[in-house]
Amino acid sequence: MKNVTLPCALLVLASCNNSGDGMDFERMVNQARYEYYEPSEYFSDGRAMREPPEGTVPADRALGEPRVARGEEGGQYVETIPVPLSRATLEVGRSRFETMCAPCHGVLGDGVSVVAHNMTLRKPPSLVASPVTELPAGRVYQVIANGYGLMPSYGQELGVADRWAVVAYVRALQVHAGVPLDGLPAQVRQRALEELQ
Ligand code: HEC
Incomplete structure (x- = not known):
């Protein structure tokens, strides 16, 4: 049985070998094809590029x-979050933020992260300080959906509801960052003081 399978395997290998010196994995790249805007005799309009179907x-x-x-609405960013918010929304926002945003912007959104530390060109900014705190909600939403400058888009990973949940959580971090210890309810202040020691 062994004697039969070995020649068969060799035959399969040989049939894949285009150049004679190894497997050719580039057939898709090397095959005949049109480049963008090239003419073509195949189609009656003489163009290789096709219109998408109606x-x-x-x-x-x-x-x-649109909001x-x-x-955005009427070409302007919406100032406030246009979807209903709940504790559950913020929990979702927190989870997505900690997975997708915190690696660069820091768990507290303050721009302190290993990535920020190692980025030299333009660092991920603090999301809880000016000028980001002044951005309208719609702007933050679009930065997530489309990316901005050196920041990639997260539109594929985060759908509409998740994006607004993240915007809401960023807003919560911003409020949290600006609250002085004295402004906290007595019980929370006590706990914060204990944890700070
Ligand atoms: C890979 C690192 C990285 C990740 C992950 C990342 N960002 Fe950014 N972010 C950046 C950088 C870098 C900039 C500054 C871009 C520039 O100036 O070119 C930025 C800028 C921003 C700004 C400021 C936009 C403005 O108009 O000034 C906001 C808001 C923001 N990010 C939110 C987020 C949110 C929310 C997430 C998670 C969904 C996120 N970022 C994920 C790197 C990142």
């Missing part, structure tokens, strides 16, 4: 109310 919509088009789907 009624095609872009996969990344934001559907639904919720895009964080």
Whole structure:
């Protein structure tokens, strides 16, 4: 049995070998193809690029109310979060923030992280200090959805509801960062003092 399988395996290997000196994994890259905007005799309009079929919509088009789907209304960022908020929303926001944002902006959103420490060009800014605290909610939403400058987009990872939950949690961190110890309710102040010792 052994004698039969070995020649078969060699035959399969040989059939994959285009160049004679090893496996050719580049066939897809090397095959005949058109580049963008190249002419083509195949189609009657002489162009290689095709129009999408009628009624095609872009996969990344934001559907639904613009203030919720895009964080803007009449071409302006919405100032406040346009979806109902609850403790559960903030819990979701916290979980997404700690996974997706904290590696760069820090768990407290203050810009203290290993990534920030090692970034030289433009560091992830503090999200709990000016000028980010002055940004309208819709702007923060769009930064998450589309990215901004050196920051990549998280639109693929976070859907509309998750993005607003993260914006809400960022707002909570901002409020938290600005509260003086004296402004805390007595019980919470006591606990904060104990933990600070
Ligand atoms: C890979 C690192 C990284 C991650 C992860 C990241 N950011 Fe950023 N963020 C940056 C950097 C860098 C900038 C500054 C970009 C620049 O100035 O080019 C920035 C800028 C921002 C700004 C300021 C935008 C403005 O208009 O000034 C906000 C708000 C922000 N990030 C929110 C978030 C949120 C919310 C998340 C999580 C969904 C997140 N970021 C995840 C690196 C990151």
